[in-house]
Amino acid sequence: MTKTLVYKFGGASVKDAPAVKNLAEIIRNRLRNNFVIVVSAMGKSTNQLEAILSLKLANQDFSQNSTILKGFHLAICSELFPEGHVIFPKVENYFIQLQHELNQPISKENYDEYYDRIIGFGELLSSRIVMEYLCLQNLLVLWQDARELICTDSDFRFARVDWGKTRKKCQAQLKPKLEQFPVLTQGFIGSDSKGRPTTLGREGSDFTAAILAASLDAGSVTIWKDVPGVLNADPKIFNDTTLFAELDYQQAAQMTFYGASVIHPKTIKPLANAGIPLFVKSFLHPDEAGTKIHSQAKADPLPTIILKKDQILVSLKVTDFTFIEEKHIHRVYEQLQALKLRVNMLQTSAISISIVIDSQLFKLEQLLSALKKDFEIRYNEGLELLTVLYPDMASFPQLLEGYQVYLEQSTRHTVQIVRRIN
Ligand SMILES: Nc1ncnc2c1ncn2[C@@H]1O[C@H](COP(=O)(O)OP(=O)(O)O)[C@@H](O)[C@H]1O
Numbered sequence: 215m216t217k218t219l220v221y222k223f224g225g226a227s228v229k230d231a232p233a234v235k236n237l238a239e240i241i242r243n244r245l246r247n248n249f250v251i252v253v254s255a256m257g258k259s260t261n262q263l264e265a266i267l268s269l270k271l272a273n274q275d276f277s278q279n280s281t282i283l284k285g286f287h288l289a290i291c292s293e294l295f296p297e298g299h300v301i302f303p304k305v306e307n308y309f310i311q312l313q314h315e316l317n318q319p320i321s322k323e324n325y326d327e328y329y330d331r332i333i334g335f336g337e338l339l340s341s342r343i344v345m346e347y348l349c350l351q352n353l354l355v356l357w358q359d360a361r362e363l364i365c366t367d368s369d370f371r372f373a374r375v376d377w378g379k380t381r382k383k384c385q386a387q388l389k390p391k392l393e394q395f396p397v398l399t400q401g402f403i404g405s406d407s408k409g410r411p412t413t414l415g416r417e418g419s420d421f422t423a424a425i426l427a428a429s430l431d432a433g434s435v436t437i438w439k440d441v442p443g444v445l446n447a448d449p450k451i452f453n454d455t456t457l458f459a460e461l462d463y464q465q466a467a468q469m470t471f472y473g474a475s476v477i478h479p480k481t482i483k484p485l486a487n488a489g490i491p492l493f494v495k496s497f498l499h500p501d502e503a504g505t506k507i508h509s510q511a512k513a514d515p516l517p518t519i520i521l522k523k524d525q526i527l528v529s530l531k532v533t534d535f536t537f538i539e540e541k542h543i544h545r546v547y548e549q550l551q552a553l554k555l556r557v558n559m560l561q562t563s564a565i566s567i568s569i570v571i572d573s574q575l576f577k578l579e580q581l582l583s584a585l586k587k588d589f590e591i592r593y594n595e596g597l598e599l600l601t602v603l604y605p606d607m608a609s610f611p612q613l614l615e616g617y618q619v620y621l622e623q624s625t626r627h628t629v630q631i632v633r634r635i636n
């Protein structure tokens with residue numbers, strides 16, 4: 215039996231009607247059985263849903279935002295479908311359901327659970343539109359609700375996968391369908407043991423593709439992007455980038471750990487464990503090879519730049535005239551863990567601990583209030599964390615020109631700088 219192929223199309227590859235048409239052409243030339251297509255929300259719809267949630271939380275009017283979001287999806291449909299097509303009432307129906315959810319009360323306490331009930335609408339809409347369009351093009355695919363496959367715990371917004379249950383569902387429910395037809399489903403969303411919607415963390419659709427691939431013992435995963443593959447820096451920020459023809463799992467995982475947003479950080483591990491290759495390819499040039507990530511890659515180390523924006527540097531100084539000890543670090547990590555905050559950089563001195571974290575709604579104030587008894591705290595927001603792997607020291611100073619450096623750390627192959635533009 216042929217092994218399953220998993221394709222993942224992110225927001226950029228379904229951002230408008232021409233993009234959906236392009237996706238259909240990619241599928242047309244590659245369609246076969248044992249084929250899973252994972253799609254994300256269209257364009258920046260998830261950000262727009264987050265904006266609606268923020269307004270709702272602040273008790274402000276979000277009706278205009280909902281209208282714009284609905285108009286955006288209907289305008290795409292008008293370009294893709296003939297008048298009277300079934301997709302139009304389906305889209306309307308999703309917005310009725312969304313409105314119904316938005317009529318429920320929200321508070322800071324139930325925010326994460328509420329968020330997961332709302333935020334997945336982007337994927338539900340997108341997957342319906344793409345599925346109907348493929349069928350209109352005689353590319354028959356079945357629509358599958360990912361929440362019936364991806365089983366998670368109840369850690370809303372950052373749900374952890376129950377691999378055993380998910381595998382069972384994929385083998386029992388998805389595999390038989392795949393032998394008949396290709397299946398199209400959503401990235402990013404799952405459900406907990408009570409059937410409540412959960413999400414895997416922002417940009418988690420790449421991870422969904424990896425979860426499904428591992429659970430189906432797939433042959434490969436391809437994630438289709440608006441870049442030629444994995445480059446040694448983000449081409450939207452840096453010039454003269456170089457494409458990696460191949461990377462081994464460890465190199466790729468390291469890049470994602472430091473924040474190379476082209477691949478979601480959780481994607482590599484399940485694929486590496488199962489020995490499933492990951493292709494990162496351009497949906498604009500689908501016949502080009504892109505980057506192959508697998509275990510036998512022979513890539514020479516190349517200076518690689520990774521930039522993480524919206525960083526907060528928090529400096530915690532001990533107040534009891536002692537020096538930094540394990541107990542202080544433990545205390546800080548305990549709180550970070552409770553708030554599900556990951557440390558992107560850590561530095562200790564005799565009397566202080568400096569940590570760099572992502573900016574996240576409510577989290578900084580919660581961290582400060584939890585630790586204020588033990589430490590004197592100062593923080594700087596709006597910073598960038600620059601990581602350079604295998605730095606080329608001759609060209610390195612250019613990266614700091616015009617920037618104020620807040621924190622610096624280097625090992626043999628890695629330099630990290632926290633900076634802000636002057
Ligand atoms: N090292 C890198 N190589 C290629 N692209 C990168 C890299 N680092 C960041 N990117 C960015 O990742 C983007 C693609 O990822 P993403 O926006 O998450 O895609 P999608 O949401 O469509 O799946 C590119 O447009 C590029 O700006």
Ligand SMILES: N[C@@H](CC(=O)OP(=O)(O)O)C(=O)O
Binds near residue numbers: 417
């Ligand atoms: N739509 C979700 C999930 C996702 O993975 O999207 P994308 O594939 O466009 O990064 C988000 O924006 O977070």
